[in-house]
Amino acid sequence: MNIELAVPYVAQRGEGANGSANDCGAAATKSLVLVNRTTAPQVDLLAREAAGIEGQAYPNYNGLQMTTLIELGRRYGVTLQRKKPATWDNALWEVTEHVGSKRPIIALVHYDALPLANRLEKRNGKVKGHYIVLVGVKAGKVIYHDPYHDGTGGKALRLTFEQLRAAWEANPLDDNPKYDMLILT
Numbered sequence: 001m002n003i004e005l006a007v008p009y010v011a012q013r014g015e016g017a018n019g020s021a022n023d024c025g026a027a028a029t030k031s032l033v034l035v036n037r038t039t040a041p042q043v044d045l046l047a048r049e050a051a052g053i054e055g056q057a058y059p060n061y062n063g064l065q066m067t068t069l070i071e072l073g074r075r076y077g078v079t080l081q082r083k084k085p086a087t088w089d090n091a092l093w094e095v096t097e098h099v100g101s102k103r104p105i106i107a108l109v110h111y112d113a114l115p116l117a118n119r120l121e122k123r124n125g126k127v128k129g130h131y132i133v134l135v136g137v138k139a140g141k142v143i144y145h146d147p148y149h150d151g152t153g154g155k156a157l158r159l160t161f162e163q164l165r166a167a168w169e170a171n172p173l174d175d176n177p178k179y180d181m182l183i184l185t
Contacts, residue, residue: 001096004136004143007104008034009155012043012147023047025064026072027147028106028131032184033076035104040076049075063129069106069182080106080182088165091179095164096137098183105134106182110170111148118157120149129174134181 012027026046033040041049047059053068064072066082073080085091098105111130116122135156136143142164146154159167168179 001100002138003100003102004138004156005099005102005104007031007133007135007145009145009152010034010043010147011150011152011154013150023050023059023064024131024147025069025106026050028133028145029069029072029076029078029080031133031145031147032073032080032104032106033078035184036077046072066108066180066182069131073182079185081185083179083181083183084177085179088169088179091165091168091181092161094179094181094183095134095142099134099137103184105184107132107134107144107164107168108171108176108180109164109167110173110176111167113167113170114146115159115163118146118159120146120153129171129176 008031010027010030012024013022027043030040030043030046050064050068050072051059053071070080083094085094109130109132111128133145134142135145141158141160143156143158146157148154171178
């Protein structure tokens with residue numbers, strides 16, 4: 001399978017007059033909102049709205065829950081479905097099936113398990129659970145957007161299937177489930 005979806009890249013930092021909320025979940029959700037719309041609120045505004053969904057006065061930047069991203073997307077006309085496959089084979093099937101059907105995926109991964117060359121933060125321990133947007137599959141690799149990079153530096157990065165597997169299977173280090181994802185329906 002060779003497919004790369006036209007999903008806008010959104011960086012989690014740098015938007016807004018007062019700086020950005022620096023929230024990967026809000027940025028990933030904005031990417032999927034922009035698949036079907038021409039505009040969406042800035043990442044910092046989405047992060048504040050997400051904080052309200054979680055019952056907080058201000059964003060905590062410690063990680064938005066998947067249920068929060070589902071609700072945030074719903075508010076902007078995006079339906080996200082959560083999948084938590086039990087095995088790597090099932091997770092890989094979900095990725096190839098949904099991306100092949102032109103439906104991008106928000107994947108929750110352990111940031112430090114991504115290849116060092118793809119990470120903005122090179123030291124281990126800086127970022128734990130992290131949302132990326134899976135936008136393609138080509139030549140045995142997954143193409144993804146990493147909102148942690150400034151500008152467009154995180155656009156269309158590549159992982160081998162085994163590198164994606166390692167990043168997903170390290171999720172329990174952050175008390176997150178393996179293979180956790182949201183699919184644009």
